[in-house]
Amino acid sequence: MKISQILDKVESGDIALPEFQRGYVWTRDQVRGFFQSLYRDYPIGGFLTWSTKAESADTRGGPTGKDGTIQLLLDGQQRVTTLYGVTRGAPPRFFEGKPETFSGLHFNLESEAFEFYGPAKMKDNPFWVDVSALFRDGLASRLAVISALAAGDSTLLGVYMERLNSIVQIRDRDVHIDEVTGSDKTIDVVVEIFNRVNSGGTKLSKGDLALAAICASWPDARGVMNxxxxxxxxxxxxxxxxxxxxxxxxxxxxEAEFTKLAEVSVADFKEGLPETIEHISYLLNSLGSRLGLDHNRVLNGRGAFxxxxxxxxxxGGSFPDAMTRDRLFYWYVHSFLWGRHTGATETALNQDLQALDEGDVDALIAVLRRSRGHLDIRPDDFLASGMGSRFYPLLYLLTRVHGAQDFVSGVPLRDNMLGRLSSLQIHHIFPKARLYEHGYGRGEVNAVANFCFLTQGSNLKVGSKPPAVYLEEIEERMPGALASQWIPTDRELWRLESYPDFLAARRKLLADAANSFFEVLHDGPSPVALADRAAAVLTSAPRPEPAQAPDDVPGLAALVSELEGAGFALPEYEAEVCEPTTGEAITVAAAYWPQGLQTEVGAPVVLLQHPTGAEQAALxxxxxxxxxxxxxLHRYVDHLRAEYAAS
Structure with missing residues (x-):
């Protein structure tokens, strides 16, 4: 089938791009390399479609086939989206991603190179041709310009015309399409076929295909979700x-398995999806008001939702009473502290869903207690480092629910002080610069037990003063503020050489505070009344400032900025990296790309400067x-980009 016919069928809805999670993930280097391959008539691979029934007559692009079926494009999504976006000058309606990834592609008549628009090189330079404009306006639109460039040289004019014609004729290129059809081709079978065909690329999940089938019959599903x-x-x-x-x-x-979703009718999904969305908003409001977990960086345990x-x-959409809510939240916090849903997600999730349906919240807690052995917080649990560790949200939670005081103002750090209406301010009790001067390692410097929270103004006033100096000032001027943040008041522990002993003492205080709070959650009485049901819809609020690259990793910020400009994914900083099967924490990385440098393409990437032998082996x-x-990492990215450009 010709490329132009495929794109026409995409627009009409006869061939639909499945509603996969990953959206458009190609970089500009891949787009440029792809069109270079098309121009040179290199092989670009075939496509794979799955014929499935569509219950409605309308799809995203128009009516489906006459027999009520639709061809879902399983393999070739990135290539078709790129072809559509460049040849038609705009992304398809279902597009998700950065349209600038394929907008502005130009071709040089002399070098025959494809590059994206750069004003310094291309402005007022007639040798650079806008590829999308060429497809839109046709070859005749460039005739006057290239005639002028040829300056009467008919041979050169022919060369230029032939080069532009090679681009225009890309639409007439034939590509092979394999079709998966038949009533025996269930989701399980199709997923297996796809992953065998596409063994070197992104794996298709059963959830991908289930959503694709749903969206074929209810095209608005993805819009509602987005x-x-x-x-x-x-x-x-x-x-x-x-x-x-x-x-x-x-x-x-x-159930946890996505195969169960394939058995759900479109009518039931249309009813259940808005209900799910409302439940999630209600939970987010409740978690914010009861636990103080009010923004993205501290909301761990998403697998428990x-x-x-x-x-x-x-x-019926709300908690029956405050005690049910508090016990559920007791289970929720413990579930993410111990990595309940970070390993074999479906296995643990199925156990929990079954326990809930057969029993109640107490049954959930019992399952977690059996898998964990105990649910006590011990001082050594706070040995973790970095904002990506599981115990960082617990520190934030304790700060909020206990009304820990700001060092300068003495104001309790409650609603609208952190996260939502101002940037999250993490304060290193022992300043980083002072610790590095004394030879402490990065993991020790960024220990969770060395963190506390302050308002922005207070953080600036404290600066990098020695702890023995500024902690004494706070204790004299604002008695009780240090204790409210679980900071040991033994002056001997405030000396830089006593830092390990300070951490040990604070870990003990934090563990005691956590266990006391969990006891209240489990046994009551709850000091916080149930939220009004009308609060189920979240109100918009300014987001916290984006995380910054650690300042003790030279070159990382510049590298990430370059990667973002090239279309690669942004990393998580100071992030906990877990073993993919068991969910056990391996280390805290300076930067972590859990879904690969391109979202859901390739292996997870970890930047870790000085791993131990055990950490390296586990990773x-x-x-x-x-x-x-x-x-x-930069050398590796350069290698990738060179591969894309040469493809």
Whole structure:
């Protein structure tokens, strides 16, 4: 089938791009390399479609086939989206990503190179041809310009015409399409076929295909989901499409496996999806008001949301009483502290959903206690480092629920002080610069037990004063402020040489505070009344400032900025990296790309400067790509970009 026919069928709806989570993930280097391959008539591979029934007559691009079927493009999504965007000058209606990735592609008549528009090189330079404009206006639109460039040389004019014609004729190129058809081609079978065909690329999940089938019959499903994701993003929470789909699956079916979603009718999904969205908003409001977990950086345990949303369905959309809410939140916090849903997600999630349906919140806690052995917080649990560790949100939670005091103003750090209406201010009790001067390592410097929270003004006033100096000043001027932040008041511990002993003492104080709070959550009475049901819709709030690259990793900020400009994914900083099967924490990385440098393409990437032998072995066993410096990662990225350009 010709490329132009495929694009026409995409626009008409006869061939639809499935509603996969990853959206458009190609970089400009890949777009440029792809068109270079098309221009040179290199092989670009075939496409794979799956013929499935569409219950409605309308799809995203128009009516479906006469027999009520639709061809879902399983393999070739990135290539077709690129072809559509460049040849038609605009992204397709279902597009998700950065349209600038393929806008502005130009071709040089002399060098025959494809590059993206750069004013210094291309402005007022007639040898650079806008590729999208060429497809839109046709070859005749360039005739006057290239005639002038040829300056009467008919041979040169012919060369220029032939080169532009080679671009225009890309639309007439034939590509092979394999079709998966037949009633025996279930989701399980199609996923297996796809992953065998596409063994070197991004794997297709059963959730991908289930959502694709749903959207073939209900084209607005993705729009409804994206509207909800946008609402939560405005309130400071970043969620992914597959996460929302897993929540809907849990609410509607009570099961974790996406194959169950294939058994749900479109009518039931249309009813269950808005219900799921409302449950999630209600939970976010409740977690913010009861636990202080009010923004993205501190909302761990997202894998537990299908269980909590399912509980709300059992009770008509709200908690029946404050005690049920508090015990559920007791289970929720412990579930993310111990990595309940970070390993074999579906296995643990199914156990929890079954326990909830057969029992209640106490049954959930019992399952977690059996898998964990105990649910006590011990001082050594706070040995973790970095904002990406599981115990960082617990420190924030304790700060909020206990009304810890700001060092300068003495104001309790409660609602609207951190996260939502001002940037999250982390304060290193022992300043980083002072610790590095005394030879402490990065993990010690960024220990969670060395963190506390301050307002921005207070953080600036404290600066990098020696702790023995500024802690004494605070204790004299604002008695009780240090104790409210669980900072030991033994002056001997405030000396830089006593830093390890300070951390040990503070870990003990934090563990005691956590256990006391959990006891209240589990046993009551609850000091916080239930939120009004009308509060189920989140209000928009300014988001926290984006995380910054650690200032003790030279070159990382510049590298990330360059990667972002080239279309690569942004990393998580100071992030905990877990073993993919068990969910056990391996280390805290300076930067971490959990879904690869391109979202959901390639292996997870970890930047860790000085790993131990055990950490390095565990990361390699978990199929992580590990780099020990920004320079090494930069060389790897340069290699990738060279491969894309040469493809």
């Amino acid at each position: 509207d909800a994701l946008g609402t939560w993003a405005k309130a400071g929470f970043d969620f992914k499409l597959d996460w929302l789909l897993r929540n809907a699956n849990g609410v509607i079916t009570g 299908p269980v909590m949303s399912r509980l709300l369905r059992h009770h 390699e066993a978990g199929d992580f790509r590990v780099f020990h410096s920004p320079e090494a």
